[in-house]
Amino acid sequence: MRTKIITYIYxxxxxxxxxxxxxxxxxxxxxxxxxIPADICYIIINIIPVIIFFEVVGKIVFLSTISSKLKFVPAHLESLSQIDIKTLNYYTNALESLGFTRISDLEDLELSKSSLTVARIFSHPKHFCFAEVIQTPGHSSVFCAIGSALEQEWSVSFRDNSPNHAILYAFLRRPKRIIVVKQGVTPEELLRSHLKFRQKIMRDLNLQLLPDISIEAYFDQSQRSRIGQRKVLWRKSVIIGLLEIGLFNFKSEVQKSEWLGDYARLAAKKG
Structure with missing residues (x-):
């Protein structure tokens, strides 16, 4: 409702x-x-407001729905309504069997001001990575993400699902943020794939792993990611982003399921 009101006002x-x-x-x-011929002038004058609306007004509205500062609120997920407890427990048991330690349940992560998101956060004391089980209450999609932070602000995230693939691809991808979606795999396979790829990018780009897996490090990494998202959104053409969303279905399955940022280009240079 708030987003709609802001949109109408602008x-x-x-x-x-x-x-x-x-x-x-x-x-x-x-x-x-x-x-300039008069006919062309009238065409231009009708195109200009469309461009301004999307590139200025639309961008302001878009950014206004995404908080610049994340808000982390501890929660007891089992007590919340509309949570898929069965799937939450499945992921919890699977991740703990892989050596992950549950470190926090969070409510209202401020992924946007217009939606509530909850997550159960885990860390792995051996592999130095985080795992998240994320759900927006009332939505059926619950997914798991395993992520690692590397030097020079690089990050690697492997997910077994990702709502709004097209929006993620068009507006939220960043040069040093690698995201790979592996639909329907088990947490064990997700972890194995994540570690294998993480080792490859560390070797190819001569990067070191950031070993801090405290909840404070998780908060800091999440906040840095949010700042990076907003910077990308500010520079991104809304019209081009909307075109990318429209053309997303025509991409190959590999292009839909992964974003490698600048990794391939930089690896080729070092190679």
Missing amino acids: AFSFIFIWKAFLYKRILHFLLDLKF
């Missing part, structure tokens, strides 16, 4: 300012140039 404000102050002035300026 939209009506933009329409009012455009019609009251900008439309005639810009049109007269274009017509006075003489070398």
